[in-house]
Structure formats: C-alpha cells, structure tokens
Amino acid sequence: MDWNLDNGRPIWPQLAQQLARRIIAGVYPPGSRLPSVRELAAEAGVNPNTMQRALAQLEQEGLARADRTAGRLVTRDVQILDAARLREAQAVIQGYFEAMSALGYSREQAAELIKEEFL
Amino acid sequence: MSDCLIECRGLYKSYGLRPALRGVDLEVGPGRIVGLLGPNGSGKTTLIKLLCGLLQPTTGWLAVDGRAVGPYTKSVVSYLPDRMYFADWMKATDLFDLFRDFYQDFEYEKAMSMCRSLGVEPGDRLKAMSKGTKEKVQLVLVMARSAKLYLLDEPIAGVDPAARDFILRTILTNYNEEGTVLISTHLISDVEKVLDEAVFLKEGKIMLHATVDDIREKEGKSVDALFREIFRAEPMWEGGEL
Amino acid sequence: MLLKLLKYDFRAMWKQFSLIWGAALALALVNRFTVFRDAGNNVHSNSDLLLFAFMCVIVAMFVIAIIFVVNRFSKGLLGNEGYLMHTLPVRSWQLVLSKLICGVVNWVVCGVVALVSPFIMAPLNWAELFQFPVWSDILQGIMKHPGTLVLMAEFCLATFSFLTLFIASMYLAMAVGHLFSRHRRLVSVAAFIGLYILIANLYERVFSYSGVQSLMDMATANAYGSMLTASATTLIPAAVFLAAVCWILENKLNLE
Numbered sequence: 001m002d003w004n005l006d007n008g009r010p011i012w013p014q015l016a017q018q019l020a021r022r023i024i025a026g027v028y029p030p031g032s033r034l035p036s037v038r039e040l041a042a043e044a045g046v047n048p049n050t051m052q053r054a055l056a057q058l059e060q061e062g063l064a065r066a067d068r069t070a071g072r073l074v075t076r077d078v079q080i081l082d083a084a085r086l087r088e089a090q091a092v093i094q095g096y097f098e099a100m101s102a103l104g105y106s107r108e109q110a111a112e113l114i115k116e117e118f119l
Numbered sequence: 120m121s122d123c124l125i126e127c128r129g130l131y132k133s134y135g136l137r138p139a140l141r142g143v144d145l146e147v148g149p150g151r152i153v154g155l156l157g158p159n160g161s162g163k164t165t166l167i168k169l170l171c172g173l174l175q176p177t178t179g180w181l182a183v184d185g186r187a188v189g190p191y192t193k194s195v196v197s198y199l200p201d202r203m204y205f206a207d208w209m210k211a212t213d214l215f216d217l218f219r220d221f222y223q224d225f226e227y228e229k230a231m232s233m234c235r236s237l238g239v240e241p242g243d244r245l246k247a248m249s250k251g252t253k254e255k256v257q258l259v260l261v262m263a264r265s266a267k268l269y270l271l272d273e274p275i276a277g278v279d280p281a282a283r284d285f286i287l288r289t290i291l292t293n294y295n296e297e298g299t300v301l302i303s304t305h306l307i308s309d310v311e312k313v314l315d316e317a318v319f320l321k322e323g324k325i326m327l328h329a330t331v332d333d334i335r336e337k338e339g340k341s342v343d344a345l346f347r348e349i350f351r352a353e354p355m356w357e358g359g360e361l
Numbered sequence: 362m363l364l365k366l367l368k369y370d371f372r373a374m375w376k377q378f379s380l381i382w383g384a385a386l387a388l389a390l391v392n393r394f395t396v397f398r399d400a401g402n403n404v405h406s407n408s409d410l411l412l413f414a415f416m417c418v419i420v421a422m423f424v425i426a427i428i429f430v431v432n433r434f435s436k437g438l439l440g441n442e443g444y445l446m447h448t449l450p451v452r453s454w455q456l457v458l459s460k461l462i463c464g465v466v467n468w469v470v471c472g473v474v475a476l477v478s479p480f481i482m483a484p485l486n487w488a489e490l491f492q493f494p495v496w497s498d499i500l501q502g503i504m505k506h507p508g509t510l511v512l513m514a515e516f517c518l519a520t521f522s523f524l525t526l527f528i529a530s531m532y533l534a535m536a537v538g539h540l541f542s543r544h545r546r547l548v549s550v551a552a553f554i555g556l557y558i559l560i561a562n563l564y565e566r567v568f569s570y571s572g573v574q575s576l577m578d579m580a581t582a583n584a585y586g587s588m589l590t591a592s593a594t595t596l597i598p599a600a601v602f603l604a605a606v607c608w609i610l611e612n613k614l615n616l617e
Contacts, residue, residue, distance in 0.1 A: 005312060007335075007340065007341035007343070007344060008335070008340055008341065009335055009336075009339075010331075010332040010335040010336050011312060011331065011332065011335070012332060038291075038292065038296075041291060042291050042292045044312075045287060045288060045291070045312055045313065046291075046312045046313055047152050047291075047312070047313045047314060047315050048291070048296065049150070049151070049152070049315050050312075050315070050331075050332075134542070134615065135542065168616075171448050172447065172448065173444065173447055173448065173614060173616055174614065174615065175611075175612050175613070175614070189452075190450040190452060191450070193448055193449065193450040193451075194450035196448070198444075200444040202444065203441060204441050204442055204443075204444035204445040205442065205445060206373070206442060208373075208376055217369060220365045220368075221362070221365060221449045221450060221451070222450070
C-alpha cells in the first residue's frame with residue numbers, strides 16, 4: 001500500500017486517514033504492534049513530528065493505544081473498528097454522490113443507478 | 120540559556136557593497152525539520168554559512184544553542200556544504216577517522232553501516248569515486264553524527280528525482296531526533312513532506328516563517344504552490360507592501 | 362586539538378614527501394658507486410646522467426616544498442577544503458599554527474636531506490669516519506668549548522625564526538589576496554612583494570634610531586647575543602603577520 005498525499009490539505013490528517021484505512025483493512029491486524037514513528041515516517045517520506053501527530057489522532061479516535069513496552073498497539077475493540085469502518089464507508093459513499101453530481105445526476109438518480117447495478 | 124537552537128537578530132551581511140542578508144530575525148527550536156526556501160541568490164547559503172561559522176555577520180547577532188558561533192557551536196553543528204570539500208588522496212575511512220578525532224558525536228560504526236546501505240565501499244580512494252558516490256560519502260559524514268543542528272545546503276540540488284527521495288530518506292532515518300535539521304533548497308515539492316516549518320527567504324529577508332500544516336490549512340494550498348505564487352508575482356509586489 | 366590537526370597535516374606531508382625524500386637519498390646512494398677521486402684528489406663521476414638526476418631531484422624537492430607550503434594553506438584553508446577545516450571545532454590560530462609547524466618542519470627536513478645526501482655519495486672513507494678516535498676528538502672538542510653547543514642551538518633557533526617569518530609572510534600575502542573577490546592570486550603575489558618591501562623598510566627605519574642602535578650594539582656584543590637578537594627581530598614581525606592571518610581567517614573569511 002502506498003502513501004498518497006495531496007497538496008491542498010495539511011499532511012497529518014491525510015496520514016491519519018490512511019493509517020486508519022490500513023487498520024480497517026487489516027494491514028495492521030487488531031492487537032498488533034504498529035511500526036515506530038520513525039519507521040512509518042521514513043516509509044511515507046514524511047517528517048516524524050507529522051507522523052507523530054497522525055498517530056496521536058489515531059489514539060484519540062481509539063484505533064490505537066500507547067503501550068509502555070510495545071510502542072503502539074492496534075485496538076482489539078470491535079465496536080471502535082466497526083465505527084471507523086462505517087465512517088470510511090460513509091466517506092466513500094459521499095465521494096460517490098459528489099462524483100455523480102458532477103456528472104449531473106441527483107442523489108436519488110445516483111441511488112437508483114446503484115440499485116440497478118445489483119438487479 | 121534559551122530554548123532556541125537558532126537565534127538571529129537583525130542579521131545583516133554584505134559582500135563588499137552587495138547585501139546578501141538584510142536584517143534577518145529568526146528563531147528555530149530543537150527537534151524540528153525546517154526548510155530554508157528561496158530562489159537562487161536569496162541568501163540561503165549565506166545564512167547557513169553564518170550559522171556554521173564560515174562567515175561573520177556585517178552587523179547583527181546570532182547564536183546557536185544559546186552560544187555565539189565558535190568552537191562549541193561548531194562541535195554541535197553538522198554541516199553539509201553545497202560542494203565537495205575533501206582532498207582526493209584520502210579514503211572515506213580516512214575522513215571517518217578525522218571526524219571521529221574531532222567530533223565527539225561522530226559514530227564510526229553508524230558511518231560504516233550507512234556506507235553499506237548506500238552501496239559505498241569505504242576503503243576506496245575518493246579519487247576513484249564518481250561524483251554521486253562522493254556526495255554519498257559526504258552525506259554519511261554529516262548524518263553519522265548525532266548533532267544538535269544539521270545544516271544541509273542544497274542536499275538534493277544536483278541529483279535526479281529518484282536519488283532525491285533516497286537522500287531525504289537517509290536524512291530522515293539518521294538524524295538525531297532531539298536535533299534540528301535546516302535544509303536549504305529551491306526544490307520545494309521534493310522536501311515539502313518532510314518539513315515541519317518553512318522559512319521563505321527573498322532578497323535577503325525573511326518573508327514568511329510558518330509550519331507547513333499552518334500554511335496548508337490557511338492557504339488551502341501546498342507550500343510549493345504558495346512559493347510559486349509569491350515568487351512569480353514578484354513584479355507586482357515591487358514597490359507595494361509585502 | 363592542535364595535536365590532532367598536526368597529525369593530519371603531517372600525514373599529508375608524509376604522503377607527498379616520503380617518495381621525494383626517499384628518491385633523493387636513494388639517488389645519492391646510487392651515485393656513491395659512480396663518484397670517485399682522481400689522482401689530484403678532485404671528485405669526478407662515471408655517470409654524469411645520474412649526478413644530474415640527483416641534482417634535479419634536489420632542486421625539485423625544494424620547488425615542491427615551496428608549492429606544498431603554499432597549497433596546504435591556499436587550498437587547505439582558503440579553498441574547498443576550507444569548508445571542512447573551518448567548521449571543525451577548533452580556533453583559527455590552531456589551524457594556522459598547525460600548518461606553520463608542518464611547513465617549517467618540511468623545509469627543515471628538506472634542508473637536512475639536501476645536506477646529508479652529498480655526504481652519502483661523497484667518496485669518503487666511511488670505515489675511518491666511524492672509528493672511535495674521530496668521534497672522541499669531536500666530543501673532547503665540544504667538552505672544551507661547551508659554548509659551541511649553545512651557539513649551535515641558537516643557530517637552529519635563528520634558522521627556525523627566519524623560516525617562520527618567510528612562511529608567515531606567504532600566509533599573510535595569501536590571506537590578503539583572499540580579501541579580494543577577483544584576481545586573488547595576483548593580489549597575493551603583489552602582497553608578498555609588498556610585505557618584503559615593508560619589512561626591509563621597517564628594519565632600516567627602526568635600526569636607524571640611535572636608541573635602537575645602541576641597544577643593538579649591546580645585544581650583539583658577542584656571538585650568542587647576535588644570534589638571539591636575529592631570532593627576536595625576525596620572530597616579532599612573524600608573530601604580527603600570523604596574528605593578522607588569524608584575524609583575517611576569523612573575521613573576513615569568504616570561501617567561494
């Protein structure tokens with residue numbers, strides 16, 4: 001999985017979002033240890049302070065927690081993971097509606113088209 | 120002692136009659152990666168040379184780690200100049216010996232392992248090395264120290280984009296985290312992601328000093344885009360207020 | 362820190378000169394077998410070519426020695442290597458002193474090589490020379506006139522002082538040239554000539570004062586005093602020059 005960072009927004013929320021997606025997708029399984037700030041920063045080619053901020057955000061969302069011996073652990077809390085998954089899903093759906101609206105479809109039409117996809 | 124690693128007050132430097140820096144005030148704290156950004160001739164190299172003691176200010180005052188520039192500050196500053204500085208007859212290991220002798224924070228083993236990961240044979244004579252390899256040796260010398268302040272003058276200017284990533288990654292994985300890194304460059308898009316703060320230098324003055332996140336948040340655009348805007352709009356700013 | 366600097370300066374010197382010194386001495390040794398005395402006790406050589414080669418090496422050695430001193434300073438402190446040297450945690454005077462000591466030693470060793478090598482190749486009867494009576498005679502002579510040793514030491518000091526002044530004026534000339542943004546070499550040469558004229562004039566002026574003159578008369582009343590006076594009069598301007606060099610490096614350095 002690559003890191004995609006776009007230009008218009010601050011970097012740390014983008015990093016936080018992509019880390020969250022990795023956790024949801026199981027790249028970092030529940031209960032596992034996250035790579036260190038330094039490793040993640042080097043991997044993404046970003047400043048460690050920025051990565052630190054992104055990880056702090058994950059902790060705030062409850063997706064990860066600091067452990068005194070093992071660095072940072074991914075949460076085992078299914079509810080939190082599901083909630084995060086739902087948030088991401090809603091963001092994807094929202095993106096879908098926006099893209100469709102750019103093509104001239106209303107929300108209802110867009111929803112209809114999705115349904116037709118499954119018929 | 121102040122908690123600023125770099126502190127400049129009204130720093131002015133001219134070469135003969137030509138001013139290179141015209142009243143620079145700058146404070147940078149520890150543990151930051153700071154981009155010193157500006158077009159060619161904006162005074163980036165001059166500022167860095169003042170910080171590492173290769174130049175003396177015409178007027179004004181500066182301190183590194185709370186001390187006037189001198190042997191102490193030189194012992195905590197790791198400087199990567201924009202050119203080769205070693206005698207050809209030496210081997211990389213000769214330089215490592217020299218650095219180990221003079222800098223207490225130089226880690227010989229780290230230098231050797233960096234050489235291995237960068238594909239440099241430390242026993243080779245520098246004369247026999249390609250320009251790119253020599254640059255790597257110089258980078259190893261600078262990053263194998265756990266300095267308080269790294270001054271990197273155009274570390275990615277002369278190399279292709281793939282090598283740029285490589286160099287930046289080397290810097291990121293090897294610098295001392297309590298230390299501050301000051302990177303001067305005009306290739307902003309390449310370094311933007313690694314920066315905490317950006318300092319825009321224009322005609323010897325600081326135009327902007329802010330964190331990258333703040334810039335992106337406030338302006339809604341990347342530092343690179345902002346930089347292009349500011350420096351492209353140059354004729355329009357002339358005579359107006361900045 | 363000075364010792365560490367000296368270590369690297371001497372290492373650089375050894376890299377460059379071990380071969381030249383070795384060649385000079387080796388050629389002297391080779392010539393030992395071609396040089397002979399004729400019936401009239403005049404010295405001849407069987408191989409003019411070898412003798413010529415020896416001369417060339419000796420001349421080359423001195424030329425390289427001068428270039429060495431110039432380059433170690435101009436390239437090492439005012440050229441690209443200066444980026445390394447001036448960011449080391451040392452003071453400028455330590456950098457200069459290290460180069461100076463290395464330069465003086467270099468020239469002295471070159472002088473010694475030039476003095477010793479003719480002895481090596483001269484058709485002397487070594488066996489005779491190494492016999493004990495010769496040395497005991499010399500020793501006894503020295504014991505009788507212990508002043509000779511002092512005089513020799515003073516002579517060495519005077520030689521060092523003179524070499525120091527010479528190198529110091531070269532350094533200052535290069536440092537002055539460095540103050541200019543263009544034609545640095547030309548300015549350096551001009552500055553060197555200027556310094557020479559300055560020193561000559563200064564000596565003439567100072568020594569023309571009657572007070573100084575009577576002082577000099579007292580100081581140079583005997584051989585011991587003359588030597589020391591000579592050392593002092595060369596070391597004082599040398600010290601001033603070196604101080605100026607350090608000041609320029611400390612405050613006016615501008616590496617391109």
